[in-house]
Amino acid sequence: MTVYISGILIACGLFFFLVGSIGMIRLPDFYSRLHAAGIIDTMGLLLSMSGLAILVLNEITLGNFLSALKIIFIVVFVFLTSPTATHAIVDAGIRAGLKPWQKNNI
Template structure:
């Protein structure tokens, strides 16, 4: 019993750490990446993987019960809504004519815009 609890607690900590790491990566990406599309990509990663693994860790900590059910619903909502928001943003940007970023070496040969 105690060993199981300890393992669950350890898994919770690991999953939350993974989540925090992804949030960090996402924030760095938001600040460092060159254009709108890659920044949207970073932000969406934050929401899905980061928040998803934190919620998974919390579920492991709670065990079976009403709270876990709510957390599952929350995760499902997050996994549905966040990629949709990212998709909508990127699509709107593309349809209104925002060109994706190309690295300078690539654009030299072509029409340099």
């Protein structure tokens, strides 16, 4: 039973990885592409990591429980550091003078 739940969660995570990757290709501008990279960093990582954590807990021992806890810590860590990395890249772009893409100056 847990195998099916984790399989569905991992498949949803891979689908959101695909969505973010396609967005990174198709969007017209650097600042817009960062939104698609945000989907990869939040939704895809959250869903696939929770699927893997449920798969670890298939047989419950102390070591497996600690492994699942560590997987959740990886998600918490990426959720703390990903906005900082995004802000560092955006700040470098703004200070270097890269203009955002506007709709009406095509």
